[in-house]
Every structure is written in structure tokens, then in C-alpha cells.
Amino acid sequence: MSPKLGETPSQTVGPYYSMRLGGEGQNVIPVPAEGGQRITITGKVFDGDRNHVEDALLEFWQANPGGRYNHPDDTRELDLDPRFSGFARAMSDFKTGTYRLETVKPGRVPDLEGAFQAPHISVVVQARGMLDPVFTRIYFSDEEEANHDDLILRRVPEARRGTLVAELEPGSDPAIYWFDIRFQGEDETVFFDF
Amino acid sequence: MTEPLIRHYGPKAYSDHPPFRYPDYKSTVKRSPTHDLLSIVATLSETTGPGPIWSDISEEDADLTLNAGTGSPAIGERIIVTGHVLDENGNGVPGTILEIWQANACGRYAHWRETAFPAPLDPNFLGVGQCRTNETGEYRFTTIKPGPYPWGNHPNAWRPAHIHFSVLGPALLTRLVTQMYFEGDPLFPLDPIYNSAPEHSRERMVAHYDHDVTEENWALGYRFDIVLRGELSMLEELDES
Numbered sequence: 001m002s003p004k005l006g007e008t009p010s011q012t013v014g015p016y017y018s019m020r021l022g023g024e025g026q027n028v029i030p031v032p033a034e035g036g037q038r039i040t041i042t043g044k045v046f047d048g049d050r051n052h053v054e055d056a057l058l059e060f061w062q063a064n065p066g067g068r069y070n071h072p073d074d075t076r077e078l079d080l081d082p083r084f085s086g087f088a089r090a091m092s093d094f095k096t097g098t099y100r101l102e103t104v105k106p107g108r109v110p111d112l113e114g115a116f117q118a119p120h121i122s123v124v125v126q127a128r129g130m131l132d133p134v135f136t137r138i139y140f141s142d143e144e145e146a147n148h149d150d151l152i153l154r155r156v157p158e159a160r161r162g163t164l165v166a167e168l169e170p171g172s173d174p175a176i177y178w179f180d181i182r183f184q185g186e187d188e189t190v191f192f193d194f
Numbered sequence: 195m196t197e198p199l200i201r202h203y204g205p206k207a208y209s210d211h212p213p214f215r216y217p218d219y220k221s222t223v224k225r226s227p228t229h230d231l232l233s234i235v236a237t238l239s240e241t242t243g244p245g246p247i248w249s250d251i252s253e254e255d256a257d258l259t260l261n262a263g264t265g266s267p268a269i270g271e272r273i274i275v276t277g278h279v280l281d282e283n284g285n286g287v288p289g290t291i292l293e294i295w296q297a298n299a300c301g302r303y304a305h306w307r308e309t310a311f312p313a314p315l316d317p318n319f320l321g322v323g324q325c326r327t328n329e330t331g332e333y334r335f336t337t338i339k340p341g342p343y344p345w346g347n348h349p350n351a352w353r354p355a356h357i358h359f360s361v362l363g364p365a366l367l368t369r370l371v372t373q374m375y376f377e378g379d380p381l382f383p384l385d386p387i388y389n390s391a392p393e394h395s396r397e398r399m400v401a402h403y404d405h406d407v408t409e410e411n412w413a414l415g416y417r418f419d420i421v422l423r424g425e426l427s428m429l430e431e432l433d434e435s
């Protein structure tokens with residue numbers, strides 16, 4: 001076996017990433033041709049002192065409403081609008097700390113045991129003061145049954161599962177979900193290694 | 195096909211990357227997780243990612259000396275930065291999107307948050323660009339060599355000259371943001387961000403002067419390869435199982 005090349009180390013995005021990443025309009029995934037439920041996900045990122053992180057960069061990756069990723073490896077014959085990227089970036093507001101993602105609710109994608117995962121959005125969080133990205137997932141509070149059966153949520157200690165579930169704002173239409181990310185503390189968000 | 199392709203990647207080499215918490219870089223202390231990461235087997239959600247589609251829909255914008263669109267070139271030492279995006283197995287990674295941002299020749303970022311450092315802005319330099327790797331995984335930027343700049347981490351702190359690289363490869367799990375440095379920078383021993391990477395892997399972030407890249411009467415050439423996580427070989431897969 002030939003020796004592996006070593007991975008290039010990660011470095012912080014620093015305070016100036018918004019020159020290139022996360023600019024105007026990147027926080028919107030339009031409703032694709034195949035339709036779907038328009039949703040907003042919003043919240044804040046908090047540091048270990050419970051101050052909001054004023055310069056977090058969140059990246060989102062999701063399947064379309066039919067549960068297909070716009071990626072060459074997802075070869076399933078499900079409708080997919082080629083203009084649906086499934087990718088967005090949102091920055092926390094420098095003053096308020098609030099980020100906002102406007103997208104469509106993702107469908108269910110296969111898990112590794114022949115069933116389907118609960119609807120979720122993958123999230124990459126970076127900021128000044130973070131040398132490496134952290135990876136988490138957004139699940140939805142109104143998908144109780146699917147969440148209950150989700151193999152990955154089941155691996156999360158019950159007491160921490162709530163950190164991965166976005167709360168539906170009662171009566172909101174289009175739906176608004178609240179999802180905060182906490183780097184530290186008793187209710188620290190679950191971050192994944194994969 | 196009714197089943198998607200779920201690729202098998204090797205584990206992330208955490209020992210090649212900085213720790214989350216690195217007190218010499220002060221802001222990491224409150225911005226790092228304290229729990230262990232929760233290990234999961236990557237699903238389709240992690241083995242796919244936005245790289246290919248983002249690469250498809252993004253315009254090439256790889257000449258930072260001209261992309262301010264003013265009609266006048268940026269001021270500074272014109273350089274070419276080129277190299278390959280590779281996976282751990284040494285294969286080029288085509289269709290990778292690279293987004294870069296950097297300070298100008300004086301070490302000044304064209305960003306509203308930069309107010310403390312009294313270095314001039316260059317109206318002909320934005321300091322941002324993007325390009326895609328070709329079918330062999332190769333990329334190429336033309337830019338200005340950025341200057342070092344001060345920051346507030348500790349007294350008389352200066353960052354070595356660097357270019358920020360965002361790399362969207364084939365999968366969510368290959369996501370990488372790094373910084374490219376220039377060989378021989380005297381600020382290396384003093385910079386906690388550079389030194390946050392383990393000693394054995396720091397050098398991988400350093401671009402080297404390459405006279406074969408240098409263009410006569412035009413620009414100096416630097417070579418910088420980027421290595422992302424790669425798929426397991428069949429043998430390794432057997433080992434894993």
C-alpha cells in the first residue's frame with residue numbers, strides 16, 4: 001500500500017471571510033421546480049460565556065423536498081431541479097448575532113440500514129476563534145415520529161438530543177424554526193465526527 | 195439506479211489538524227466544544243456535499259490583480275499561485291471550488307471591520323477570487339503577494355503573510371478552510387495560528403517558490419498543493435471491517 005499524503009491542516013476563517021463567503025443572498029435556497037415547503041431557520045450561535053458569536057459562518061447542506069441530493073453520487077431517479085443546489089451560507093448578524101436561512105424542508109434520505117433518516121440539514125460552523133470547523137445537524141420538532149426512528153439521533157444520549165432539534169414557532173406560516181448553537185455549557189450542541 | 199453511491203472515506207486525521215482549544219490563540223478558549231465529538235458512520239448526507247454543484251454554477255474569477263474591474267491593475271508584487279487539490283491517495287480532485295480572500299500588498303483587508311491598522315487601501319484590489327480545479331485537480335490564481343498585518347491577540351502580534359483558502363471538495367466530510375503561507379516567513383515562530391497546527395503538518399500550509407511557475411517579465415510563481423480526505427482502498431476497507 002502506498003503511503004498516504006497527509007491532510008492539509010485546517011485554519012480559522014478569521015474575521016474577514018465575509019469578503020468571499022456568506023455574502024448577500026447566499027442564505028437563500030429557492031423553492032425548486034418540484035415544489036416544497038418553504039421554511040425559515042433562525043437563531044444564534046453562543047460562546048462559552050453565553051455571549052452571541054458575532055461573526056459565525058454557518059454552511060448548510062440538504063436534500064431537496066423529495067429527499068435527493070444534488071450530487072453525482074445520488075443517482076436515484078427522483079425529481080431534482082438542477083438549479084436546486086441544496087447549499088447555503090448564513091452569517092450571524094454582527095450586532096444581534098442572529099443568522100437566518102431561508103430554504104425548503106428537506107425530504108428523507110436513506111440511512112445505512114435500508115431505511116430512511118429523519119429530515120435534516122447538515123451544518124458546518126466556523127468562526128474567528130475556531131481553528132477547525134464543527135459539524136452538526138438540524139432536525140425538526142414537528143417530525144417526532146421520524147426523529148424517533150432516526151439512527152443517528154438514536155446514537156445521541158437522550159439528554160442531548162434536543163440540541164439537534166429546531167423548534168417550530170407555533171402558528172408561523174411559512175414555518176419558522178428556531179435553532180441555536182452552543183459551543184459550551186450544559187446544553188452544548190452535539191457535534192459529530194464522521 | 196435505486197441506490198445511491200455511498201463512498202467509504204478513511205477517518206479524519208485529527209492529529210494533523212489544530213486542536214479546537216489552543217489557548218495561545220485566545221479566542222479559541224470560548225469557541226471550542228468541551229464534549230467529545232459524537233462519532234457516527236458517514237451517511238449519504240456526509241459523503242455528498244456542495245462542491246460539485248457549487249463548482250458547476252460558479253464563475254471563474256482567478257485574477258485578483260484585475261478583478262476589481264477598475265481597469266487598472268492592483269499594486270504590489272504580482273504572483274502566480276498554483277497547485278493541485280489531491281486526496282490522501284494522491285489522486286487529483288477535479289471540480290473542486292477554491293474561494294480565496296487576502297490582505298493587499300500593505301497587509302490591509304478591504305473589509306469594514308479593519309479599522310485599526312493604518313495601512314492604505316488599494317482601490318484596484320478587492321482581495322477575493324475563486325476558481326475550480328481542472329480534470330487533473332489543478333488550479334491557478336494570479337494575485338498580489340499579501341503583506342503581514344497586526345492583530346490583537348497579544349502585544350505586537352503580527353500575522354505572517356497568508357491567503358485564506360476555502361475548499362469545497364467532493365463531500366461534506368472533505369470540507370476544509372485553511373491558510374496558505376509563504377516559505378521563509380520570519381513571523382512563523384511567533385504566530386499562534388500557524389503554530390496551532392501540529393509541528394509535523396504545519397509545513398503543508400506553506401507555499402514554495404517555483405521557478406518553473408515564474409513567468410518571465412511578469413510574475414513570480416508559488417506552488418501550493420492541498421490534500422483532502424480520500425476514499426479507502428479496497429484493502430483498507432477489509433482492514434476496517
Ligand SMILES: [Fe+3]
Nearest residue numbers: 014353356358
Ligand atoms: Fe487573514
